[in-house]
Amino acid sequence: MFTRRDFLRTASVAGAAIAASDLSFAMAAPEKGRFAISLAEWSLHKALFAKQITNLDFPRLAKEEYGVTGLEYVNQFFKDKAKDTAYLSDLKKRAEGYGLKNVLIMIDGEGMLGAPDQAERTRAVENHKPWIDAAKFLGCHAIRVNAASRGEYAEQQKLAADGLRRVGEYGATQGISVIVENHGGLSSNGQWLSGVMKLVGLPGVGTLPDFGNFRVSKDEEYDRYKGVSELIPYAKGVSAKTHDFDAQGNETHTDYKKMLDIVIASKYRGFIGIEYEGSVLSEPDGIKATKALLERHLQGYL
Template identity: 65%
Template sequence: MQRRQFLQAALAATSAAALAPQMSFADHHEGHAPFKISLAEWSLHKTLRDKSKNLTNLDFPRVTKEEFGIDAVEYVNQFFADKAKDAKYLAELNQRCDDAGVKSLLIMVDREGRLGDPDDAARTKAVENHYQWVDAAKTLGCHSIRVNAGSKGEYKEQQKLAADGLRRVSEYAKPMGLNVIVENHGGLSSNGAWLAGTIKQVGLDNCGTLPDFGNFKVSNDEMYDRYKGVEELMPYAKAVSAKAHDFDDEGNETATDYFKMMDIVLKHGYHGYVGIEYEGKVLGEYEGIKKTKALLEKVAAAVSAKSLKKAG
């Protein structure tokens, strides 16, 4: 009996080992995935702006779950710009998330002024404009607001100014347990070394980065290396944005090697949410989101298989 039990156990173990490398991303998703997938609302900006589609920010959580099978969302404040202090609206959005089984991660904040504005009064106004979004993020159960580090002037002067604005917003957010994270989003913020240096100057653990795979256009004459940039920003990352535009016949993004990029992300010990941000013009938004998700799942499955092989 002991020999038979041993053989049965050995056969089961062998079968499991043979199947393990073929396990899908979904099989690893609960507690074992190398990273999780969320959806950035900007991926649907055309649909949301098209009045004939009848899709609003309140519908975003449901659509994210029903259409794409994704259970975490990243809002863009442009789509509920006048609702930051609307308690009833935010309560409704929370209810929509609960109903759909969707988690709110962050709010991407735009059009509230430059946090590194050279004019002291304008910079202070920008800082104060962001407070309402910190409050809204807290109400929605988010972990962060994403901001921009816009400024003007020389390299070091822009760092000093942006660090000042970021520090003040971060100080406001800290008692609420919220992060203030900066995306590489044009200008010097798309220079990885500049942004990493700016975050270092802020010197607060709740001020970090949101590395975006594709936003590395510093100016019309300068493109920063995207892999170098993400490498420099990952030590401060509290979220990651998987930018996608076009895909080849094998489903790979044509401008970014997702396998190489995610290797950089994961080697820094990041295993949180990677937000899909589709901005392509060839595919429709829904198809583009699905293509990006499929690519991320392919990367995750490859990483999981590699880990299992090492463990074996």
């Protein structure tokens, strides 16, 4: 288990890494206004998995079909391209050609950063490093990771904090933030994840509060408004999750006015990402409905 000596050693390394970076880990700043709207690529996951579109089509669609200004990639859709500079150059050129900001890459499937086994945890840390390099190449400000672990509550916090700290130390050398989404298990417990942030204690490690991902287990759901309130002080991104809408265009699972009031009352400034996961509306219609909902409640802030 992590000892005080280990903590002091890694804290020293982290301090050196941060000092070596000229960046202060600012959030991706909108060109105007306090917030801007980005599109999470997962909103198009059905079309992507069906190979109706590819990751290289994402910038064009985001601009021409949805009129957003930022892109949030998902590594699953270019899994083998983290070190492919030709591919990344093409992707970057397309985004820049449409005047879009590459915001972040969501990372899945690269191992458990809070794994109890130290060797497994180290492999996960190493697996995330190429994606930090890819994010830097694309001009993103962050990668989104998961804080999965196993064991008791406090033990999982310590293990997740260790893995995140080590990824964050490398991110600091590249000027890339490492941000954690509430994404199932204890990470969907706002108190647990905010506690992990306190244990990590690095300026480049933060959160990506997701409005809808507060299912801790089959039988436990954390209060989403409480959870976002606990995570927003560490936020370097915000994920506007939607599933279903009523006839007035309101999301039926989340009170968007209440939720966005929490974001507005915080110090957060940056992109708010559309992430539509519904099945009633098509992906294009769900994305457009989410964008209209955000625009309605963020008047004067965009």
